[in-house]
Amino acid sequence: MIVSAYGFSDVLRSGVVLDPSRMAAQVVSGIGFLGAGAILARGEVIRGLTTAASVWAVAGVGLAVGGGLYTASIAATIIILIILAGIKPLEKRFIGSRxxxxxxxxxxxxxxxxxxxxxxxxxxxxxxxxxxxxxxxxxxxxxxxxxxxxxxxxxxxxxxxxxxxxxxxxxxxxxxxx
CATH class of the missing domain: 3.30.70.260 (ACT domain)
Structure with missing residues (x-):
């Protein structure tokens, strides 16, 4: 995101207009491709959904940090950690037993x-x-x-x-x- 916003300053001086959000769009699609690779089907069981979602969330946090949105990045990181570390044991305890x-x-x-x-x-x-x-x-x-x-x-x-x-x-x- 920093490269997208500041890496082409010499081109911007020559009068060319660039959209820094295009880099973020490409990161989103690239990480989506990697996440799809993390999702594996083994017979009737699909695995890797949490991993794919986590990779995508971390990419989003990285883009936010690169864009200077530090408060949003910290809040998103805390929410992600609560979900990954806090809800999984509850799911195993209550849903798995049923x-x-x-x-x-x-x-x-x-x-x-x-x-x-x-x-x-x-x-x-x-x-x-x-x-x-x-x-x-x-x-x-x-x-x-x-x-x-x-x-x-x-x-x-x-x-x-x-x-x-x-x-x-x-x-x-x-x-x-x-």
Missing amino acids: QRRELVVHTNRNALSLATLHDTLGAGTARVKQFVMQQKDDSDEIGITLSRVTPVQFEAICKRLRAVPGVREVKESGDESA
């Missing part, structure tokens, strides 16, 4: 293994956060903890698990119906 679902699967002995679960769920396997098997006398009880699943995804996972040979019952933990 998006976690637990299943109890009753199967015949050795009917469901981690490999079978992976083959059955495919891309949905990434949502499995815990796979616990408790053996009883007549059956195996398997606890599966899923994270960040919508009700539609949850029902699809239950349906796929019910289709596995040897699986007798699939229910949500705490649910008494099958």
